[in-house]
Amino acid sequence: MTAPDRSILKSLPMFAQLNDAELDKVAARAASRRLAPGSVVFGQGDAAEHFFVLVHGRLRVTQVTPQGEQIVVRMINPGDLFGLAKALRRSTYPGTSTAVVESLALSWPMTDWDAMVAHHPAFAASTIQTIGDRLQDAHSRIREMSTEVVERRVGHMVLRLAQQSGKREAEGIRIDFPISKQDLAEMTGTTLHTVSRILMAWEEAGLVDSGRQKLLVKDPHRLLLIADGLQPGLLG
Amino acid sequence: MTAPDRSILKSLPMFAQLNDAELDKVAARAASRRLAPGSVVFGQGDAAEHFFVLVHGRLRVTQVTPQGEQIVVRMINPGDLFGLAKALRRSTYPGTSTAVVESLALSWPMTDWDAMVAHHPAFAASTIQTIGDRLQDAHSRIREMSTEVVERRVGHMVLRLAQQSGKREAEGIRIDFPISKQDLAEMTGTTLHTVSRILMAWEEAGLVDSGRQKLLVKDPHRLLLIADGLQPGLLG
């Protein structure tokens, strides 16, 4: 819970345009927080007292419906702002943020939010773009869930994960954090059974390599053809 | 295409906090545009040269997928900002905006965007909130499409429309713009056939009154019970 160095802030896009004096002021208000895998940064419904930036690691944001079903809203990658309840005009966090690997986040008191937006136009613009990106992503998911069968939805989600959180390896693109079939199901609106069957079929065709919480995309090109409906799916 | 009066701007939430001098400056850059029903404000893929505020009327934003299927992204209500391609880091509009009733919109050149965000913190904050609201709405739809059967999704959508665009009448809440079964289907990721069957069942139970492009919610309370899954659906 110590104040972070100015250089850490400088590497984050939303602060890149601030001068050193401004950076120091912003850094003085921040606290940094190490997050063990599985630890919860904030829970759905908690009073939104801080907003955050992820410095490194990976978080998963989930929501639980009144009926008790869980969905994965999104993954948070390094450099992302999160916990922006204020921007959503909410006093509580709409979802739960959980670290999936060892992570480091910076936090500011939510009471600083309005001042930061008002005094740092670059921060405001960056925030608008961040939320704008998320909105686009959300619309993509809505469009996919409206018009695509399950196999194509899972395909698009896997490709999106590979793009956002993939690491090039000899055999293909590795999703570089632990991800379960259940996670994929909760991201695409299906069941872990269906995800399992789909990944098995893809594995037999040499498109991916999937194991317990592991996922390697071996043939992104062919997977894209299936996701885009240009090639028939591989389910029996 | 004349410059609008300062008083029109003042009534819009994103400009409410500007003083008269600022308002005049902003108004001088704006053009106003009347929109006949069915007319298109901008099309998907068009160069994003303006951003807009809807003064009165109602617009429908649609997207067409590469496969040619259409979805309704959202309805635009009076006071809403729209065409914010810049905030989405896009040079083209991601969707098509069509007037569903006689409407009036103000427009600004997109080149003014950065200056408006930078010089008017209240405008920036309001924009963040606008996009934040939309993001919440999108997440609600994702959650609904992930976890709810069709009848409940349609229920939630009808209730949302009633809330956003409903007018109290003797018999119930009237959706005050023309809306077809096809529209509802494209908002909920189903087919017009299924929507028709659902509304017929609700009509027989006295929950709604639906006709050609007409929709009246007669019993929102009971409809909410069905939408929330607290009462069984009415489909055979």
Next chain:
DNA sequence: CGGATTGTTGAGGATACTCAAGTTAGGTGG
């Protein structure tokens, strides 16, 4: 090594889609 979590696979069935045929409402032009 044992328990717990994660994943695989099969069978059966329900939801909602597709295909198909008509019906109604509203606008348009004669």
Next chain:
DNA sequence: CCACCTAACTTGAGTATCCTCAACAATCCG
């Protein structure tokens, strides 16, 4: 003002997708 024409809607039958339920297998962790 009426007849026609189109767009919107209704309804039925058959079926595919994907979910649910169930049982078991593999992997990880302490």
